Amino acid sequence: MTREQLASEINAVLAAQFELKPESLQDPETKLNDDLGLDSLDAIDLVVTMEKKFGCRILEAEAREVRTLSQLYDCVHKAKSP
Amino acid sequence: MTDNLKRQVAVTGIGIISSIGVTAAEVSDSLRLGRSGIVMDPERKSLGFRSGLTGKVKVVNPAAYGLDNKALRTMGEPALYGHCAATDAVAGAALSPELLGSGRCGLVFGNDSCIRSAAEAVDILRKEKGTRFVGSGRVFQGMNSSVTMNLGVRLGIRGACWTLSAACASGAHAVGQGVMLIRSGLQDVVVTGGAQETGWESMVAFDALNAFSLREDAPQKASRPFDRGRDGLVPSGGGACLVLEDLEHALKRKAPIRAVIRGYGFSSDGKHLSVPSSEGSERAVRQALDDAGIAPEMVGYINAHATSTPIGDAAEAKMINRVFGTAVPVSSTKSMTGHECWMAGASELIYCILMAEGGFIAPNINFEEADPDCAGINVVSKTHTGKVRYVLSNSFGFGGTNAAIILDFDINRIRGEL
Numbered sequence: 001m002t003r004e005q006l007a008s009e010i011n012a013v014l015a016a017q018f019e020l021k022p023e024s025l026q027d028p029e030t031k032l033n034d035d036l037g038l039d040s041l042d043a044i045d046l047v048v049t050m051e052k053k054f055g056c057r058i059l060e061a062e063a064r065e066v067r068t069l070s071q072l073y074d075c076v077h078k079a080k081s082p
Numbered sequence: 083m084t085d086n087l088k089r090q091v092a093v094t095g096i097g098i099i100s101s102i103g104v105t106a107a108e109v110s111d112s113l114r115l116g117r118s119g120i121v122m123d124p125e126r127k128s129l130g131f132r133s134g135l136t137g138k139v140k141v142v143n144p145a146a147y148g149l150d151n152k153a154l155r156t157m158g159e160p161a162l163y164g165h166c167a168a169t170d171a172v173a174g175a176a177l178s179p180e181l182l183g184s185g186r187c188g189l190v191f192g193n194d195s196c197i198r199s200a201a202e203a204v205d206i207l208r209k210e211k212g213t214r215f216v217g218s219g220r221v222f223q224g225m226n227s228s229v230t231m232n233l234g235v236r237l238g239i240r241g242a243c244w245t246l247s248a249a250c251a252s253g254a255h256a257v258g259q260g261v262m263l264i265r266s267g268l269q270d271v272v273v274t275g276g277a278q279e280t281g282w283e284s285m286v287a288f289d290a291l292n293a294f295s296l297r298e299d300a301p302q303k304a305s306r307p308f309d310r311g312r313d314g315l316v317p318s319g320g321g322a323c324l325v326l327e328d329l330e331h332a333l334k335r336k337a338p339i340r341a342v343i344r345g346y347g348f349s350s351d352g353k354h355l356s357v358p359s360s361e362g363s364e365r366a367v368r369q370a371l372d373d374a375g376i377a378p379e380m381v382g383y384i385n386a387h388a389t390s391t392p393i394g395d396a397a398e399a400k401m402i403n404r405v406f407g408t409a410v411p412v413s414s415t416k417s418m419t420g421h422e423c424w425m426a427g428a429s430e431l432i433y434c435i436l437m438a439e440g441g442f443i444a445p446n447i448n449f450e451e452a453d454p455d456c457a458g459i460n461v462v463s464k465t466h467t468g469k470v471r472y473v474l475s476n477s478f479g480f481g482g483t484n485a486a487i488i489l490d491f492d493i494n495r496i497r498g499e500l
Contacts, residue, residue, distance in 0.1 A: 019151050041218035045155070048215055 095175025137318025163321025254427025351482025
Protein backbone atom coordinates (compact mmCIF):
# COMPACT_ATOMS: atom_id res chain seq x y z
CA MET A 1 0.00 0.00 0.00
CA THR A 2 1.44 3.38 -0.99
CA ARG A 3 1.53 6.24 1.48
CA GLU A 4 -1.18 7.98 -0.60
CA GLN A 5 -3.43 4.95 -0.40
CA LEU A 6 -2.79 4.68 3.32
CA ALA A 7 -3.58 8.39 3.78
CA SER A 8 -6.80 7.97 1.88
CA GLU A 9 -7.86 5.01 4.00
CA ILE A 10 -6.96 6.81 7.23
CA ASN A 11 -8.99 9.82 6.10
CA ALA A 12 -11.98 7.58 5.41
CA VAL A 13 -11.72 6.13 8.91
CA LEU A 14 -11.43 9.59 10.48
CA ALA A 15 -14.40 10.90 8.52
CA ALA A 16 -16.58 7.97 9.59
CA GLN A 17 -15.52 7.66 13.22
CA PHE A 18 -15.43 11.33 14.14
CA GLU A 19 -18.09 12.58 11.72
CA LEU A 20 -15.61 14.86 9.94
CA LYS A 21 -16.22 16.34 6.50
CA PRO A 22 -13.87 14.71 3.90
CA GLU A 23 -12.88 18.16 2.61
CA SER A 24 -11.51 19.07 6.06
CA LEU A 25 -8.96 16.24 5.65
CA GLN A 26 -7.38 17.33 2.35
CA ASP A 27 -4.37 19.23 3.72
CA PRO A 28 -1.78 16.89 5.34
CA GLU A 29 -0.71 19.72 7.64
CA THR A 30 -4.18 19.92 9.20
CA LYS A 31 -3.83 19.79 12.99
CA LEU A 32 -5.86 17.08 14.70
CA ASN A 33 -6.69 19.16 17.76
CA ASP A 34 -6.72 22.79 16.63
CA ASP A 35 -8.26 22.24 13.18
CA LEU A 36 -10.35 19.10 13.56
CA GLY A 37 -11.30 19.45 17.23
CA LEU A 38 -10.08 15.97 18.21
CA ASP A 39 -9.24 15.90 21.93
CA SER A 40 -7.20 13.58 24.14
CA LEU A 41 -10.10 11.12 24.48
CA ASP A 42 -10.50 10.98 20.71
CA ALA A 43 -6.77 10.27 20.45
CA ILE A 44 -7.17 7.10 22.53
CA ASP A 45 -9.93 5.80 20.28
CA LEU A 46 -8.04 6.90 17.17
CA VAL A 47 -5.01 4.78 18.07
CA VAL A 48 -7.14 1.71 18.81
CA THR A 49 -9.08 2.14 15.57
CA MET A 50 -5.89 2.44 13.51
CA GLU A 51 -4.41 -0.63 15.17
CA LYS A 52 -7.51 -2.69 14.46
CA LYS A 53 -7.93 -1.41 10.90
CA PHE A 54 -4.32 -1.88 9.86
CA GLY A 55 -3.36 -4.79 12.10
CA CYS A 56 -0.45 -3.01 13.74
CA ARG A 57 0.68 -1.86 17.16
CA ILE A 58 1.31 1.86 17.68
CA LEU A 59 3.66 2.74 20.51
CA GLU A 60 2.25 5.10 23.11
CA ALA A 61 5.28 7.38 22.98
CA GLU A 62 5.00 7.75 19.20
CA ALA A 63 1.26 8.32 19.26
CA ARG A 64 1.79 11.11 21.78
CA GLU A 65 3.93 13.06 19.28
CA VAL A 66 1.28 13.06 16.53
CA ARG A 67 -0.14 16.54 15.91
CA THR A 68 -1.02 16.61 12.20
CA LEU A 69 -2.59 14.32 9.61
CA SER A 70 0.79 13.93 7.97
CA GLN A 71 2.34 12.77 11.24
CA LEU A 72 -0.53 10.36 11.70
CA TYR A 73 0.04 8.84 8.26
CA ASP A 74 3.75 8.47 9.06
CA CYS A 75 3.06 6.95 12.45
CA VAL A 76 0.67 4.31 11.06
CA HIS A 77 2.97 3.66 8.09
CA LYS A 78 5.90 3.03 10.43
CA ALA A 79 3.82 0.81 12.71
CA LYS A 80 2.69 -1.25 9.71
CA SER A 81 6.21 -1.77 8.43
CA PRO A 82 8.57 -1.63 11.37
CA MET B 83 -39.34 27.12 59.03
CA THR B 84 -42.85 28.42 58.46
CA ASP B 85 -44.54 28.69 55.10
CA ASN B 86 -44.25 32.42 54.75
CA LEU B 87 -40.47 32.26 55.13
CA LYS B 88 -40.03 29.38 52.74
CA ARG B 89 -39.15 29.85 49.10
CA GLN B 90 -41.76 27.91 47.11
CA VAL B 91 -40.44 25.50 44.50
CA ALA B 92 -42.24 25.24 41.18
CA VAL B 93 -41.90 22.61 38.49
CA THR B 94 -41.45 24.55 35.24
CA GLY B 95 -40.44 21.78 32.84
CA ILE B 96 -40.85 18.03 32.45
CA GLY B 97 -39.39 15.37 30.17
CA ILE B 98 -40.08 11.65 30.19
CA ILE B 99 -38.74 8.59 28.39
CA SER B 100 -40.42 5.44 29.66
CA SER B 101 -41.90 2.11 28.69
CA ILE B 102 -45.34 3.74 28.32
CA GLY B 103 -44.13 6.52 26.00
CA VAL B 104 -41.26 8.75 25.00
CA THR B 105 -43.18 12.05 24.93
CA ALA B 106 -45.34 13.63 27.62
CA ALA B 107 -48.39 13.37 25.36
CA GLU B 108 -47.85 9.69 24.69
CA VAL B 109 -47.27 8.95 28.38
CA SER B 110 -50.38 10.91 29.36
CA ASP B 111 -52.48 8.82 26.94
CA SER B 112 -51.02 5.59 28.33
CA LEU B 113 -51.80 6.65 31.90
CA ARG B 114 -55.36 7.55 31.03
CA LEU B 115 -55.95 4.37 29.04
CA GLY B 116 -54.17 2.06 31.47
CA ARG B 117 -51.68 0.97 28.80
CA SER B 118 -48.88 -1.35 29.92
CA GLY B 119 -45.27 -1.10 28.74
CA ILE B 120 -44.27 -4.61 29.87
CA VAL B 121 -43.00 -7.28 27.46
CA MET B 122 -41.40 -10.71 27.56
CA ASP B 123 -37.72 -10.60 26.55
CA PRO B 124 -36.70 -14.01 25.13
CA GLU B 125 -32.99 -13.10 25.32
CA ARG B 126 -33.17 -13.04 29.12
CA LYS B 127 -34.62 -16.55 29.18
CA SER B 128 -31.99 -17.88 26.80
CA LEU B 129 -29.31 -16.35 29.03
CA GLY B 130 -30.69 -18.09 32.11
CA PHE B 131 -32.79 -15.39 33.78
CA ARG B 132 -35.43 -16.61 36.20
CA SER B 133 -37.85 -14.00 34.77
CA GLY B 134 -37.78 -12.65 31.22
CA LEU B 135 -40.24 -9.86 31.95
CA THR B 136 -39.19 -6.23 31.49
CA GLY B 137 -40.44 -2.78 30.61
CA LYS B 138 -39.55 -1.97 27.01
CA VAL B 139 -38.58 1.58 26.09
CA LYS B 140 -39.10 2.54 22.45
CA VAL B 141 -35.85 3.22 20.58
CA VAL B 142 -35.09 6.93 20.63
CA ASN B 143 -33.19 8.67 17.85
CA PRO B 144 -30.19 10.37 19.51
CA ALA B 145 -29.75 12.78 16.57
CA ALA B 146 -33.22 14.18 17.29
CA TYR B 147 -31.88 15.19 20.71
CA GLY B 148 -28.73 16.80 19.30
CA LEU B 149 -26.38 13.88 19.98
CA ASP B 150 -23.65 12.87 17.52
CA ASN B 151 -21.34 9.83 17.65
CA LYS B 152 -18.77 11.64 19.75
CA ALA B 153 -21.35 12.48 22.39
CA LEU B 154 -22.68 8.93 22.39
CA ARG B 155 -19.24 7.45 23.01
CA THR B 156 -19.38 8.67 26.61
CA MET B 157 -23.08 7.97 27.16
CA GLY B 158 -24.57 4.64 28.14
CA GLU B 159 -28.28 4.04 28.48
CA PRO B 160 -28.80 6.09 31.69
CA ALA B 161 -26.98 9.13 30.30
CA LEU B 162 -28.83 8.86 26.99
CA TYR B 163 -32.25 8.62 28.63
CA GLY B 164 -31.40 11.38 31.10
CA HIS B 165 -30.24 13.60 28.26
CA CYS B 166 -33.38 13.02 26.17
CA ALA B 167 -35.69 13.71 29.12
CA ALA B 168 -33.69 16.79 30.10
CA THR B 169 -33.73 18.14 26.55
CA ASP B 170 -37.53 18.14 26.60
CA ALA B 171 -37.73 19.52 30.16
CA VAL B 172 -35.27 22.35 29.55
CA ALA B 173 -37.06 23.29 26.31
CA GLY B 174 -40.43 23.24 28.08
CA ALA B 175 -39.13 25.43 30.88
CA ALA B 176 -37.53 27.76 28.31
CA LEU B 177 -34.24 27.84 30.23
CA SER B 178 -31.80 30.02 28.30
CA PRO B 179 -28.12 29.08 27.91
CA GLU B 180 -27.35 32.15 30.04
CA LEU B 181 -29.52 30.92 32.93
CA LEU B 182 -28.21 27.35 32.64
CA GLY B 183 -24.64 28.63 32.84
CA SER B 184 -25.24 31.35 35.43
CA GLY B 185 -24.03 29.31 38.40
CA ARG B 186 -27.54 29.77 39.90
CA CYS B 187 -28.74 26.67 38.05
CA GLY B 188 -27.80 23.19 39.28
CA LEU B 189 -28.19 19.62 38.10
CA VAL B 190 -28.98 16.71 40.45
CA PHE B 191 -30.07 13.32 39.14
CA GLY B 192 -30.81 10.02 40.80
CA ASN B 193 -29.03 6.97 39.40
CA ASP B 194 -27.63 3.88 41.07
CA SER B 195 -25.98 1.82 38.32
CA CYS B 196 -24.45 1.81 34.86
CA ILE B 197 -23.74 -1.89 34.66
CA ARG B 198 -23.70 -2.53 30.92
CA SER B 199 -20.64 -0.38 30.32
CA ALA B 200 -18.72 -1.93 33.21
CA ALA B 201 -19.61 -5.44 32.01
CA GLU B 202 -18.47 -4.63 28.47
CA ALA B 203 -15.15 -3.26 29.73
CA VAL B 204 -14.48 -6.39 31.77
CA ASP B 205 -15.42 -8.62 28.81
CA ILE B 206 -12.97 -6.76 26.56
CA LEU B 207 -10.19 -7.01 29.13
CA ARG B 208 -10.69 -10.75 29.49
CA LYS B 209 -10.77 -11.28 25.73
CA GLU B 210 -7.93 -8.95 24.74
CA LYS B 211 -5.78 -9.47 27.86
CA GLY B 212 -5.32 -5.73 28.16
CA THR B 213 -7.25 -2.50 28.65
CA ARG B 214 -6.23 -0.65 25.47
CA PHE B 215 -9.24 -1.85 23.46
CA VAL B 216 -11.72 -0.73 26.12
CA GLY B 217 -11.76 2.72 24.49
CA SER B 218 -12.05 6.19 25.93
CA GLY B 219 -15.79 6.35 26.51
CA ARG B 220 -16.59 3.49 28.84
CA VAL B 221 -15.36 5.12 32.01
CA PHE B 222 -17.73 8.04 31.38
CA GLN B 223 -20.52 5.60 30.54
CA GLY B 224 -19.90 3.41 33.54
CA MET B 225 -19.83 5.71 36.57
CA ASN B 226 -23.02 6.30 38.50
CA SER B 227 -22.55 10.01 37.84
CA SER B 228 -22.55 9.37 34.09
CA VAL B 229 -25.88 11.17 33.72
CA THR B 230 -24.87 14.41 35.41
CA MET B 231 -21.30 14.54 34.10
CA ASN B 232 -22.45 14.19 30.48
CA LEU B 233 -25.51 16.37 30.85
CA GLY B 234 -23.73 19.01 32.92
CA VAL B 235 -21.17 19.55 30.19
CA ARG B 236 -23.75 19.59 27.42
CA LEU B 237 -26.04 22.04 29.25
CA GLY B 238 -23.12 24.19 30.41
CA ILE B 239 -24.08 23.86 34.08
CA ARG B 240 -21.83 25.90 36.40
CA GLY B 241 -23.63 25.35 39.69
CA ALA B 242 -24.34 22.11 41.58
CA CYS B 243 -23.74 19.05 39.41
CA TRP B 244 -23.83 15.56 40.89
CA THR B 245 -25.66 12.27 41.05
CA LEU B 246 -27.45 10.91 44.07
CA SER B 247 -27.68 7.16 44.70
CA ALA B 248 -30.37 5.87 47.03
CA ALA B 249 -31.62 2.66 45.42
CA CYS B 250 -35.24 2.87 44.26
CA ALA B 251 -35.73 6.22 45.99
CA SER B 252 -32.83 7.84 44.07
CA GLY B 253 -35.07 9.89 41.78
CA ALA B 254 -37.27 11.11 44.63
CA HIS B 255 -34.34 12.10 46.85
CA ALA B 256 -32.72 13.88 43.88
CA VAL B 257 -35.88 15.97 43.49
CA GLY B 258 -35.95 16.47 47.27
CA GLN B 259 -32.40 17.70 47.28
CA GLY B 260 -33.24 20.04 44.40
CA VAL B 261 -36.04 21.45 46.55
CA MET B 262 -33.64 21.98 49.45
CA LEU B 263 -31.03 23.67 47.25
CA ILE B 264 -33.65 26.15 46.04
CA ARG B 265 -35.29 26.74 49.41
CA SER B 266 -31.92 27.42 50.99
CA GLY B 267 -31.21 30.06 48.36
CA LEU B 268 -28.13 28.25 47.08
CA GLN B 269 -29.69 27.78 43.63
CA ASP B 270 -32.62 29.38 41.78
CA VAL B 271 -33.12 26.51 39.35
CA VAL B 272 -32.25 22.82 39.62
CA VAL B 273 -32.60 20.44 36.69
CA THR B 274 -33.37 17.19 38.42
CA GLY B 275 -34.73 13.71 37.84
CA GLY B 276 -33.72 10.11 37.54
CA ALA B 277 -32.42 7.55 35.06
CA GLN B 278 -32.61 3.78 34.93
CA GLU B 279 -30.91 1.45 32.47
CA THR B 280 -33.07 -1.33 30.98
CA GLY B 281 -30.47 -3.66 29.44
CA TRP B 282 -30.46 -7.20 30.78
CA GLU B 283 -26.97 -6.70 32.21
CA SER B 284 -28.39 -4.29 34.75
CA MET B 285 -30.82 -6.86 36.14
CA VAL B 286 -28.69 -10.02 36.45
CA ALA B 287 -28.10 -9.65 40.18
CA PHE B 288 -31.62 -8.38 40.89
CA ASP B 289 -33.09 -11.41 39.08
CA ALA B 290 -31.13 -13.63 41.47
CA LEU B 291 -33.14 -12.27 44.43
CA ASN B 292 -36.32 -14.04 43.22
CA ALA B 293 -38.03 -10.65 43.38
CA PHE B 294 -39.34 -10.58 39.80
CA SER B 295 -42.77 -11.73 38.66
CA LEU B 296 -42.97 -15.05 36.86
CA ARG B 297 -46.24 -14.36 35.03
CA GLU B 298 -44.47 -14.67 31.71
CA ASP B 299 -47.50 -15.98 29.84
CA ALA B 300 -49.27 -12.62 30.29
CA PRO B 301 -46.60 -9.89 30.52
CA GLN B 302 -49.04 -6.98 30.72
CA LYS B 303 -50.81 -8.65 33.64
CA ALA B 304 -47.60 -9.36 35.54
CA SER B 305 -47.24 -6.11 37.48
CA ARG B 306 -50.25 -6.04 39.80
CA PRO B 307 -49.57 -3.92 42.88
CA PHE B 308 -51.91 -4.55 45.85
CA ASP B 309 -53.65 -7.41 44.00
CA ARG B 310 -53.96 -10.71 45.81
CA GLY B 311 -52.27 -12.56 42.94
CA ARG B 312 -49.14 -10.41 42.77
CA ASP B 313 -45.94 -12.41 42.67
CA GLY B 314 -43.16 -9.89 42.26
CA LEU B 315 -42.05 -6.77 40.42
CA VAL B 316 -41.19 -6.24 36.77
CA PRO B 317 -38.01 -4.25 36.13
CA SER B 318 -38.24 -1.25 33.83
CA GLY B 319 -36.52 2.07 33.22
CA GLY B 320 -35.92 5.16 31.14
CA GLY B 321 -35.28 8.79 32.00
CA ALA B 322 -37.31 11.45 33.81
CA CYS B 323 -36.47 15.11 34.24
CA LEU B 324 -38.14 17.92 36.18
CA VAL B 325 -36.95 21.51 36.10
CA LEU B 326 -37.38 22.90 39.61
CA GLU B 327 -37.38 26.64 40.11
CA ASP B 328 -37.93 29.21 42.81
CA LEU B 329 -41.57 30.19 42.23
CA GLU B 330 -40.93 33.92 42.25
CA HIS B 331 -38.04 33.48 39.85
CA ALA B 332 -40.31 31.43 37.57
CA LEU B 333 -43.17 33.93 37.72
CA LYS B 334 -40.80 36.82 37.01
CA ARG B 335 -39.62 35.22 33.77
CA LYS B 336 -43.15 34.04 32.93
CA ALA B 337 -42.17 30.36 32.91
CA PRO B 338 -44.92 27.73 32.76
CA ILE B 339 -45.87 26.53 36.28
CA ARG B 340 -46.72 22.81 36.04
CA ALA B 341 -46.93 22.19 39.81
CA VAL B 342 -45.52 23.38 43.12
CA ILE B 343 -43.61 21.00 45.37
CA ARG B 344 -45.09 21.73 48.78
CA GLY B 345 -43.55 18.99 50.86
CA TYR B 346 -40.58 16.65 50.98
CA GLY B 347 -40.03 14.09 53.68
CA PHE B 348 -37.21 11.59 54.08
CA SER B 349 -36.36 8.87 56.55
CA SER B 350 -34.51 5.61 56.87
CA ASP B 351 -35.69 2.38 58.45
CA GLY B 352 -32.32 1.54 59.96
CA LYS B 353 -33.38 -2.09 60.10
CA HIS B 354 -33.08 -4.39 57.12
CA LEU B 355 -31.56 -4.35 53.64
CA SER B 356 -34.57 -5.62 51.74
CA VAL B 357 -37.57 -5.88 54.11
CA PRO B 358 -39.34 -2.51 54.41
CA SER B 359 -40.61 -1.19 57.73
CA SER B 360 -43.86 0.69 57.44
CA GLU B 361 -42.76 2.70 60.48
CA GLY B 362 -39.94 4.29 58.44
CA SER B 363 -42.09 5.17 55.46
CA GLU B 364 -44.73 6.61 57.81
CA ARG B 365 -42.17 9.01 59.26
CA ALA B 366 -41.23 10.17 55.75
CA VAL B 367 -44.87 10.72 54.81
CA ARG B 368 -45.68 12.59 58.04
CA GLN B 369 -42.61 14.73 57.55
CA ALA B 370 -43.75 15.60 54.01
CA LEU B 371 -47.22 16.52 55.35
CA ASP B 372 -45.65 18.73 58.03
CA ASP B 373 -43.37 20.31 55.47
CA ALA B 374 -46.36 21.06 53.24
CA GLY B 375 -48.34 22.32 56.22
CA ILE B 376 -51.38 20.20 55.39
CA ALA B 377 -53.46 17.56 57.17
CA PRO B 378 -53.63 13.99 55.81
CA GLU B 379 -57.27 14.40 54.78
CA MET B 380 -56.29 17.21 52.40
CA VAL B 381 -54.39 14.78 50.16
CA GLY B 382 -56.56 13.94 47.15
CA TYR B 383 -54.50 11.18 45.55
CA ILE B 384 -51.59 8.95 46.51
CA ASN B 385 -49.22 7.61 43.87
CA ALA B 386 -47.98 4.61 45.78
CA HIS B 387 -44.51 3.15 45.66
CA ALA B 388 -46.08 -0.34 45.53
CA THR B 389 -43.97 -2.46 43.20
CA SER B 390 -46.12 -5.63 43.15
CA THR B 391 -44.11 -7.56 45.73
CA PRO B 392 -46.08 -9.40 48.44
CA ILE B 393 -44.26 -7.85 51.41
CA GLY B 394 -43.61 -4.33 50.15
CA ASP B 395 -47.16 -3.60 49.00
CA ALA B 396 -48.65 -4.90 52.23
CA ALA B 397 -46.33 -2.73 54.33
CA GLU B 398 -47.19 0.38 52.31
CA ALA B 399 -50.93 -0.34 52.44
CA LYS B 400 -50.79 -0.58 56.23
CA MET B 401 -48.88 2.68 56.44
CA ILE B 402 -51.32 4.49 54.12
CA ASN B 403 -54.25 3.19 56.15
CA ARG B 404 -52.69 4.39 59.42
CA VAL B 405 -51.95 7.88 58.12
CA PHE B 406 -54.81 8.54 55.69
CA GLY B 407 -57.56 6.06 56.47
CA THR B 408 -59.59 4.32 53.80
CA ALA B 409 -60.94 7.12 51.61
CA VAL B 410 -58.10 8.66 49.63
CA PRO B 411 -57.68 7.23 46.10
CA VAL B 412 -54.46 5.23 45.71
CA SER B 413 -52.85 3.78 42.61
CA SER B 414 -49.47 2.47 41.65
CA THR B 415 -48.51 3.43 38.11
CA LYS B 416 -45.93 0.64 38.29
CA SER B 417 -48.86 -1.60 37.31
CA MET B 418 -48.34 -0.13 33.82
CA THR B 419 -44.68 0.91 33.75
CA GLY B 420 -43.11 -1.81 35.85
CA HIS B 421 -40.63 -0.72 38.49
CA GLU B 422 -38.52 2.08 37.09
CA CYS B 423 -36.14 1.69 40.03
CA TRP B 424 -33.60 4.55 40.19
CA MET B 425 -35.85 6.90 38.22
CA ALA B 426 -39.21 5.87 39.68
CA GLY B 427 -39.39 8.68 42.24
CA ALA B 428 -38.89 11.27 39.51
CA SER B 429 -40.96 9.66 36.75
CA GLU B 430 -43.92 9.14 39.07
CA LEU B 431 -43.98 12.86 39.91
CA ILE B 432 -44.22 13.48 36.18
CA TYR B 433 -47.06 10.95 35.93
CA CYS B 434 -48.85 12.86 38.72
CA ILE B 435 -48.36 16.14 36.86
CA LEU B 436 -49.70 14.66 33.62
CA MET B 437 -52.72 13.27 35.49
CA ALA B 438 -53.43 16.64 37.10
CA GLU B 439 -53.12 18.44 33.77
CA GLY B 440 -55.37 15.87 32.12
CA GLY B 441 -57.92 15.96 34.95
CA PHE B 442 -57.76 12.26 35.81
CA ILE B 443 -56.30 9.70 38.19
CA ALA B 444 -54.56 6.82 36.43
CA PRO B 445 -55.74 3.32 37.27
CA ASN B 446 -53.86 0.67 39.19
CA ILE B 447 -54.33 -1.84 36.37
CA ASN B 448 -54.49 -5.56 37.16
CA PHE B 449 -56.09 -4.90 40.56
CA GLU B 450 -58.65 -7.67 40.29
CA GLU B 451 -58.91 -9.20 43.72
CA ALA B 452 -58.34 -7.37 46.98
CA ASP B 453 -55.70 -8.83 49.26
CA PRO B 454 -56.51 -8.99 52.99
CA ASP B 455 -52.88 -8.06 53.61
CA CYS B 456 -53.46 -4.80 51.73
CA ALA B 457 -56.89 -4.05 53.22
CA GLY B 458 -58.03 -0.62 54.34
CA ILE B 459 -57.00 1.48 51.36
CA ASN B 460 -58.93 2.73 48.34
CA VAL B 461 -57.13 1.27 45.32
CA VAL B 462 -58.30 2.89 42.09
CA SER B 463 -58.61 0.15 39.47
CA LYS B 464 -60.30 2.26 36.77
CA THR B 465 -59.44 5.74 35.48
CA HIS B 466 -61.09 8.44 37.60
CA THR B 467 -61.84 11.86 36.22
CA GLY B 468 -61.67 14.98 38.34
CA LYS B 469 -59.26 17.50 39.72
CA VAL B 470 -57.24 17.20 42.91
CA ARG B 471 -55.13 19.81 44.66
CA TYR B 472 -52.64 17.87 46.77
CA VAL B 473 -50.97 14.68 45.58
CA LEU B 474 -48.51 12.49 47.47
CA SER B 475 -45.87 10.38 45.74
CA ASN B 476 -44.06 7.68 47.75
CA SER B 477 -40.67 6.14 46.95
CA PHE B 478 -38.85 3.56 49.01
CA GLY B 479 -35.61 1.71 48.38
CA PHE B 480 -33.29 -1.07 49.45
CA GLY B 481 -31.53 -0.37 52.70
CA GLY B 482 -34.76 1.14 54.02
CA THR B 483 -34.48 4.60 52.47
CA ASN B 484 -37.80 6.45 52.20
CA ALA B 485 -38.94 9.58 50.36
CA ALA B 486 -42.32 11.28 50.19
CA ILE B 487 -43.12 14.29 48.01
CA ILE B 488 -46.29 16.37 48.00
CA LEU B 489 -47.33 18.29 44.89
CA ASP B 490 -49.79 21.18 44.89
CA PHE B 491 -51.76 21.88 41.72
CA ASP B 492 -53.69 24.96 42.82
CA ILE B 493 -51.28 27.23 41.00
CA ASN B 494 -53.53 30.31 41.08
CA ARG B 495 -53.98 30.15 44.84
CA ILE B 496 -50.23 29.79 45.37
CA ARG B 497 -49.63 32.73 43.06
CA GLY B 498 -51.98 34.77 45.24
CA GLU B 499 -50.17 33.75 48.43
CA LEU B 500 -46.88 35.26 47.28
